[in-house]
Amino acid sequence: KMCGTPPSERPFSFKVPTASIVGGPDIYVNYGSTINLTCTIRHSPEPPAYIFWYYSKEDDNTSTHSPSTKGPVRVVSYDSERGGVSIITDKGDVTTSRLLITNALPTDEGRYSCSPSNADMATVRVHVLSGESPAAMQTGASNWLECHGVVVTLSTLLSVSASFTYNNCV
Numbered sequence: 482k483m484c485g486t487p488p489s490e491r492p493f494s495f496k497v498p499t500a501s502i503v504g505g506p507d508i509y510v511n512y513g514s515t516i517n518l519t520c521t522i523r524h525s526p527e528p529p530a531y532i533f534w535y536y537s538k539e540d541d542n543t544s545t546h547s548p549s550t551k552g553p554v555r556v557v558s559y560d561s562e563r564g565g566v567s568i569i570t571d572k573g574d575v576t577t578s579r580l581l582i583t584n585a586l587p588t589d590e591g592r593y594s595c596s597p598s599n600a601d602m603a604t605v606r607v608h609v610l611s612g613e614s615p616a617a618m619q620t621g622a623s624n625w626l627e628c629h630g631v632v633v634t635l636s637t638l639l640s641v642s643a644s645f646t647y648n649n650c651v
Contacts, residue, residue, distance in 0.1 A: 518580040566583075
C-alpha cells in the first residue's frame, strides 16, 4: 500500500520525424529545364546527421514509398558523369534539402528518393516532358483565349447592366 499524493500528470507529446518531397508523388518538368526537388524534414528534435538522395529508373509496379525498381538504385552524386547536379541543404527546425539537376533529359526520368538519417524516406516520380504537356496539365493558348473571352463578356455585361441601372435611376 502506498501513501501520499499520486504523481502529477505531465502532458507528453511525441512527434515522429517525417520527410516529404514538395509537389509529389508525380513531378513534371520540361525537357532542358532544371529539375528542382525539395525534401522537407519536420518534427525532428535535431536536424538529420545526413540526407542521401537516390535515383532509379521507373517501374509502375512499385510503391512511391520505396526506391526499389527495375534497374539499380544509385546515390545521386555531385560528381556524376552527367554533370549539372547540386544538392543544397539548410538545417534547422525544418530541414530542407534541394536536389537540382540542370538541363533535364528523358534519361533523368524515374524515381527520386530523399532519405534522411532520422526519418523514413520520401519518393517521387519525375517525368520529363518533350513538347506537349500531359492532358491533366494542359493550359495552352486556346484555353487562355477561351477563358479571356468569358472574362471580357462578363465584364461587358456588368458594365452595360450598371450603366442601364444608373441611367434609369437618374
